[in-house]
Amino acid sequence: MDTPPQELASEAIHKFLILNRYLRQYARQVTEHGVRPREFSVLRFLLESGPATVGQVQEYLYRSASVASTVIAQLEADGYVTRTRSPEDNRVVIVELTPAGREIAQKAPMGGIPLLRRRLGTLPPERLQMINQALDDIMRLMEVQELE
Structure with missing residues (x-):
């Protein structure tokens, strides 16, 4: 017997709400490590990929260059990343983890x-x-x- 559409819709909404609650709970867990979820995302990206350009971080975040720069600036101010100009092209900025950033990226829950x-x-x-x-x-x- 087929499940009624209203029951299927209720099940979908229930799963959506579970995911929403999970993301809020996860954000709280990450915040306990001193970073916001988006910042942690960048730290994990750098941990897994190695040094990256600001453009690569922007692509990873699916955000504008200004949002990526703001996140990177906060991480730099907190001592979790460094920004340096590329020796090959002075217009390119390379973002790298510091030891403190590496520790957070490894310690915070995935x-x-x-x-x-x-x-x-x-x-x-x-x-x-x-x-x-x-x-x-x-x-x-x-x-x-x-x-x-």
Whole structure:
């Protein structure tokens, strides 16, 4: 017997709320380590990829250059990263972890978006396409536009 549409919709909303609560709880756990989730995301990115340009950090965050620069500036002020000009091209700024940044990146719990980024890539392409289509539907139903 098929599940009624209203029951399926309720189940989807319930799962959405669970994810929302989880992300808030995870944000609190990361904040206990002295960084915000977005900052932690950058620290994990640098830990896994090594030194990166500001542009690469921007692409990783899916944010504007100004947002990426603000996050990097805060991490630098806190002593978690350094910024240096590339010797090959003075216009390019390289971001690197400091020992303190490496410690936070290794110590803070892996979860939330950093974990999702790591694990989504292990799914087959057809599954990823289904997930993307479902997320597009949710965004449309909630009247969510892509925001900065």
